[in-house]
Every structure is written in structure tokens, then in C-alpha cells.
Amino acid sequence: MFSMMEAARLEALHLAEDPASGLKAVIAIHNTRFGPALGGCRYLAYADEQSAIADAIRLAQGMSYKAALAGIDHGGGKAVIIRPAHLPSRAALFEAFGRFIETLNGRYITAIDSGTSSADMDCIAQYTNHATSTTQEGDPSPHTALGVFAGIRATAQARLGSDDLEGLRVAVQGLGNVGFALAEALHAAGAELLVSDLDAGRVQLAVEQLGAHPIASDALLTTPCDILAPCGLGGVLNAQTVAHLRCAAVAGAANNQLASPEVADQLESRGILYAPDYVLNAGGLIYVALRHRGEELPAITAHLVQISRRLTEIYAHAQAEKRSPARVADYLAERLLYGT
Structure with a gap:
């Protein structure tokens, strides 16, 4: 894991698990030189946890490059949530993810991505201000x-x-x-x-x-x-x-x-x-x-x-x-x- 972080020049990698909701999430923060890391949250099935981590790291690096060349005051980050085989409540899972984001004190801002929607961002936004592309803000x-x-x-x-x-x-x-x-x-x-x-x-x-x-x-x-x-x-x-x-x-x-x-x-x-x-x-x-x-x-x-x-x-x-x-x-x- 550390070798992957070093190769990508990743600043931080955060993992969270919440058995009650079924949440297993990875947040990769690649670079915050120009501002807090911003990047979407994927909600997909992965072959294994290592694949999910590798995906988050690779995508976070791309987001840093994207933000830098787009000229916006943000760094790059990415989140992936491993889609569970059985999910009691989608809302509860994304609410738990919102609580996880809040623990990072603004270093990462999430948004919709593959497998997520503005409705999911609304759930996250109940527990943190560090979420965008909500229903109010609109689909990007x-x-x-x-x-x-x-x-x-x-x-x-x-x-x-x-x-x-x-x-x-x-x-x-x-x-x-x-x-x-x-x-x-x-x-x-x-x-x-x-x-x-x-x-x-x-x-x-x-x-x-x-x-x-x-x-x-x-x-x-x-x-x-x-x-x-x-x-x-x-x-x-x-x-x-x-x-x-x-x-x-x-x-x-x-x-x-x-x-x-x-x-x-x-x-x-x-x-x-x-x-x-x-x-x-x-x-x-x-x-x-x-x-x-x-x-x-x-x-x-x-x-x-x-x-x-x-x-x-x-x-x-x-x-x-x-x-x-x-x-x-x-x-x-x-x-x-x-x-x-």
C-alpha cells in the first residue's frame, strides 16, 4: 500500500468501515497545494479491497492533474465505496460516509461519480458541509x-x-x-x-x-x-x-x-x-x-x-x-x- 502511495506521490489514504450500515470506504487525497482535495465518490463492486484502494489512488492523482490544469483552487482526491452484496439501507450507508468525511476537517470534498447520485450526496450533506453536486447544486x-x-x-x-x-x-x-x-x-x-x-x-x-x-x-x-x-x-x-x-x-x-x-x-x-x-x-x-x-x-x-x-x-x-x-x-x- 505504501509503495502505491509513494509511486503516485499521494499525501494521505483514509479507510473507514461501519458494520451497521455496511460501509467500506477509501478516500485518497493526492495533493492539496492549491486547496482542499475535490473528487467524486464511486460506488461500485470491486474484485477485492486492494483493487478498490488502487482505483482510489489512481483516480485521485488524475484529479490533481485535472484541477491544476483547469486553474481551480483545489487539489485532487477520490473516494470509493465498495458496494456490498446486501444493503439494508442505501441512505444509511451514505449518511455513514458523510460522518467519515466530516472527520477529515475539510481536507476532502466529495461529489457524484460512477454509481452515485445527487440523492446520495444529499444523504452525505446531512452530516458534513464538504459535499457538492447535491440536488440543490445540480448534476455536473x-x-x-x-x-x-x-x-x-x-x-x-x-x-x-x-x-x-x-x-x-x-x-x-x-x-x-x-x-x-x-x-x-x-x-x-x-x-x-x-x-x-x-x-x-x-x-x-x-x-x-x-x-x-x-x-x-x-x-x-x-x-x-x-x-x-x-x-x-x-x-x-x-x-x-x-x-x-x-x-x-x-x-x-x-x-x-x-x-x-x-x-x-x-x-x-x-x-x-x-x-x-x-x-x-x-x-x-x-x-x-x-x-x-x-x-x-x-x-x-x-x-x-x-x-x-x-x-x-x-x-x-x-x-x-x-x-x-x-x-x-x-x-x-x-x-x-x-x-x-
């Missing part, structure tokens, strides 16, 4: 999608010479709250949509409402397209999948799309432009951070513009230095976080 998903859409336009400009998406074939993998909202924006911009999701109902909805072409989940990555947009869970890009990609660029909302840092170099060698995920999907973080401190929507929307600007800056650095944009983004984030 539309703002994540808005930032990704702007980033896709910047990616199209950098790779294809124009930010006009009319007629471009965009493959969206994953039609959750963010993926579907992104698909709606792409459809409105005239893009041709190829979609996949494990939920056949979501795919059918995209077909009916957006004129999307359904593609089997195991075939989407090898389907010819202009831009691939991974919007599900992470790790979809590895040595095997990248070898068979048939796209000009990858730009999607999913966190931790690269199975390893070396995959970024493989994409670069194949001439596939990669939009660093934590730069592209920062809209949700920007929304929850600014809403938590009382900012109104116009100010939040104005801040989202920085996503495409930062991405364009990263692409320019990458082209000049003949390096992957992922390597450039990591360098810029680490320079801010550690002064290196």
Missing part, C-alpha cells in the same frame, strides 16, 4: 459534456484542420449521462454518430432521437471513424486495442483511458491525436468546484472556455516537441503541482 454531467464537446472541436481543428463537425464520423463509446449529452451536442453540430453501450435501451434512444448508428461494443474500437470518444470506464486504450484503432483522433469523457503511459506513445507513433482525458473532461470538476463556492452559471460557463484553450496549448507544445499530448499534459500539471 451536462457541463462535463459541454467541455468535452468544446475539446472535440479543438481536436478536430488540430488534427483535421477545421473545428466544423458537420459530416464527421464520431464514435461514442458509452451513453451514460455524459456520453448521451455529448452525443446530443455532436448531433446538433451535424456529426454522424456511431454509438455503443452495454445498455441496449440507451443505444435505442440514441438511434431514435439522434439518428445514431448502433455498433456492437466489441466492434466500436475497430470501426472506421474520424474521432473516437470513449465515455465509459477507464483503461479502454491498451497496446492491443490501439493497434486496431481506425480513427484520426481520440477525444472522450472517460477517466484514465490509457492502460499505461506507454500507450500514449503508441498512439503518437500511429499518428492518432490523443486528447488527454483529464484536460478534456474537466467541465464537471469546474462546475462542482465553482458551484460549491457559490458561483452562478455565467461564471461557470465562462470558465469552461479554458478547456479548449488549454487543449490547444497542449497540442501546440506536443507538435513542437514531437511528443504525445498526454506526456505534455503530465509535464505541465507536474510543473504546477511540484514546481518540477
Whole structure:
């Protein structure tokens, strides 16, 4: 455990168990140089406790990089709650998690993530002020999608010479709250949509409402397209999948799309432009951070513009230095976080 913390340069790792509610939770605090750690809470089944800890650490590091490049006054953190096989009361579990967060004295602020909802945040908020994306504050998903859409336009400009998406074939993998909202924006911009999701109902909805072409989940990555947009869970890009990609660029909302840092170099060698995920999907973080401190929507929307600007800056650095944009983004984030 300590070796994982050292490798990620993690500040702290907190574990909590509450047998009465069934809570088994991990909070990873990666970096608080610019402010309290902010990051979502995942509620998922894990193969074992070690996998849950590793997920929290990896995601917390990504949140630090995301916050640094987004220019908000927060560090990175992440929480994971191991979903129990039998749950007497979901509300009681998240209330117990709220009490756990309160013991950290403001060093970590939680938000919704995979498997959690604004209703869960409402339960947490009964016991701590360090929770955002509650029902009152609203779902950050539309703002994540808005930032990704702007980033896709910047990616199209950098790779294809124009930010006009009319007629471009965009493959969206994953039609959750963010993926579907992104698909709606792409459809409105005239893009041709190829979609996949494990939920056949979501795919059918995209077909009916957006004129999307359904593609089997195991075939989407090898389907010819202009831009691939991974919007599900992470790790979809590895040595095997990248070898068979048939796209000009990858730009999607999913966190931790690269199975390893070396995959970024493989994409670069194949001439596939990669939009660093934590730069592209920062809209949700920007929304929850600014809403938590009382900012109104116009100010939040104005801040989202920085996503495409930062991405364009990263692409320019990458082209000049003949390096992957992922390597450039990591360098810029680490320079801010550690002064290196």
C-alpha cells in the first residue's frame, strides 16, 4: 500500500468501515497545494479491497492533474465505496460516509461519480458541509459534456484542420449521462454518430432521437471513424486495442483511458491525436468546484472556455516537441503541482 502511495506521490489514504450500515470506504487525497482535495465518490463492486484502494489512488492523482490544469483552487482526491452484496439501507450507508468525511476537517470534498447520485450526496450533506453536486447544486454531467464537446472541436481543428463537425464520423463509446449529452451536442453540430453501450435501451434512444448508428461494443474500437470518444470506464486504450484503432483522433469523457503511459506513445507513433482525458473532461470538476463556492452559471460557463484553450496549448507544445499530448499534459500539471 505504501509503495502505491509513494509511486503516485499521494499525501494521505483514509479507510473507514461501519458494520451497521455496511460501509467500506477509501478516500485518497493526492495533493492539496492549491486547496482542499475535490473528487467524486464511486460506488461500485470491486474484485477485492486492494483493487478498490488502487482505483482510489489512481483516480485521485488524475484529479490533481485535472484541477491544476483547469486553474481551480483545489487539489485532487477520490473516494470509493465498495458496494456490498446486501444493503439494508442505501441512505444509511451514505449518511455513514458523510460522518467519515466530516472527520477529515475539510481536507476532502466529495461529489457524484460512477454509481452515485445527487440523492446520495444529499444523504452525505446531512452530516458534513464538504459535499457538492447535491440536488440543490445540480448534476455536473451536462457541463462535463459541454467541455468535452468544446475539446472535440479543438481536436478536430488540430488534427483535421477545421473545428466544423458537420459530416464527421464520431464514435461514442458509452451513453451514460455524459456520453448521451455529448452525443446530443455532436448531433446538433451535424456529426454522424456511431454509438455503443452495454445498455441496449440507451443505444435505442440514441438511434431514435439522434439518428445514431448502433455498433456492437466489441466492434466500436475497430470501426472506421474520424474521432473516437470513449465515455465509459477507464483503461479502454491498451497496446492491443490501439493497434486496431481506425480513427484520426481520440477525444472522450472517460477517466484514465490509457492502460499505461506507454500507450500514449503508441498512439503518437500511429499518428492518432490523443486528447488527454483529464484536460478534456474537466467541465464537471469546474462546475462542482465553482458551484460549491457559490458561483452562478455565467461564471461557470465562462470558465469552461479554458478547456479548449488549454487543449490547444497542449497540442501546440506536443507538435513542437514531437511528443504525445498526454506526456505534455503530465509535464505541465507536474510543473504546477511540484514546481518540477
